[in-house]
Amino acid sequence: MIRRLDFAPLDGITRFVFRRVWARRFGGADRIFVPFFSPTHHRIVTQRDLREITRQGAEDLPLVPQVMTRLAPDFLWAAEVLEDMGYTEVNLNLGCPSGTVTAKGKGSGFLAHPEELDAFFDQVFSKVRLPVSVKTRLGYQSPEEFPRLLEIFDRYPIACLTIHARVRPEKYKGPLHLDVFAEALKNSKNPVCYNGDLNTVENVRALEDRFPDLEAAMLGRGAVADPALFRKLRGGPAAARAELQAFTQELYQAYQDFYGQTGTAAQRMREVWFYLIHLFRDPDRLNRPMRRFRTPGEYEAAEAAIFQELELMDHSVGVLA
Numbered sequence: 105m106i107r108r109l110d111f112a113p114l115d116g117i118t119r120f121v122f123r124r125v126w127a128r129r130f131g132g133a134d135r136i137f138v139p140f141f142s143p144t145h146h147r148i149v150t151q152r153d154l155r156e157i158t159r160q161g162a163e164d165l166p167l168v169p170q171v172m173t174r175l176a177p178d179f180l181w182a183a184e185v186l187e188d189m190g191y192t193e194v195n196l197n198l199g200c201p202s203g204t205v206t207a208k209g210k211g212s213g214f215l216a217h218p219e220e221l222d223a224f225f226d227q228v229f230s231k232v233r234l235p236v237s238v239k240t241r242l243g244y245q246s247p248e249e250f251p252r253l254l255e256i257f258d259r260y261p262i263a264c265l266t267i268h269a270r271v272r273p274e275k276y277k278g279p280l281h282l283d284v285f286a287e288a289l290k291n292s293k294n295p296v297c298y299n300g301d302l303n304t305v306e307n308v309r310a311l312e313d314r315f316p317d318l319e320a321a322m323l324g325r326g327a328v329a330d331p332a333l334f335r336k337l338r339g340g341p342a343a344a345r346a347e348l349q350a351f352t353q354e355l356y357q358a359y360q361d362f363y364g365q366t367g368t369a370a371q372r373m374r375e376v377w378f379y380l381i382h383l384f385r386d387p388d389r390l391n392r393p394m395r396r397f398r399t400p401g402e403y404e405a406a407e408a409a410i411f412q413e414l415e416l417m418d419h420s421v422g423v424l425a
């Protein structure tokens with residue numbers, strides 16, 4: 105049975121402002137992963153990184169910070185900084201499919217260099233004090249790479265191995281390799297968490313039926329598309345229209361306070377609505393103005409029309425890619 109539900113890191117979306125407002129209004133995740141930060145050669149925590157990983161104003165949130173690097177000394181430095189801030193776990197990003205990241209051998213690009221990855225873990229685990237968890241894919245090019253990768257993961261005490269059941273070229277779309285995930289779950293010496301396309305309560309229940317031994321799952325886009333998804337998974341109610349509207353309005357206001365600009369706040373809201381629109385029936389006609397607005401006023405009108413005219417469903421439908 106799935107006992108633990110994690111909120112996936114979604115860079116650009118589940119940042120500081122979103123996390124705070126979402127947790128206050130809906131919540132229900134056991135842990136909330138902070139989108140990755142990449143240590144620089146200068147080993148300085150930039151203002152932008154600090155805003156993300158600070159615990160001030162987020163003391164009550166169960167945050168897990170994530171680091172993306174292929175250099176063990178940089179990872180160890182970041183783990184120390186995070187430990188000083190009071191974190192109790194640090195996550196390594198081995199999943200990011202972006203070309204600029206993988207070209208540097210980072211994110212899922214690190215999976216293409218198993219020997220280096222082994223040496224990285226060797227150095228990290230000989231010194232690190234914080235528990236280290238890993239978020240990975242099944243391979244760089246092909247899921248056939250996974251047994252070799254698992255051999256490496258198995259040599260180290262990884263606190264949790266979260267597996268997005270795709271390979272790098274598949275990004276976040278298309279069929280998942282559930283058969284390969286099944287092997288990973290069966291053979292991994294470390295605890296495993298499942299990730300990928302859990303967008304409804306039904307999806308999660310079906311996963312539990314298929315993998316009765318699975319103890320943890322991570323949900324990302326589905327929880328932005330349906331902010332009440334974690335709550336529903338715990339037996340709570342679906343989002344009501346007034347509740348959802350209060351959430352988007354508070355979020356928009358919080359972005360305005362944070363950025364000091366309505367334009368940037370509206371841009372951020374466009375990214376949230378990219379997913380949230382799927383909670384409404386037949387949204388195409390009103391999704392167009394939401395995707396194309398140019399001014400905050402146009403954004404506000406697009407949102408008002410959605411709440412006024414579209415039927416709210418109790419779960420999201422459609423592909424959230």
Ligand SMILES: Cc1cc2nc3c(=O)[nH]c(=O)nc-3n(C[C@H](O)[C@H](O)[C@H](O)COP(=O)(O)O)c2cc1C
Pocket residue numbers: 112113114115116117138139140170197199200239268276299300301302322323324325326
């Ligand atoms: C816009 C976006 C940003 C993401 N940012 C991160 C990130 O910072 N770190 C990470 O490990 N994964 C990141 N991911 C991957 C998600 O954490 C997650 O693995 C993916 O969305 C699949 O899970 P889902 O189907 O539940 O959304 C991102 C995905 C998206 C779509």
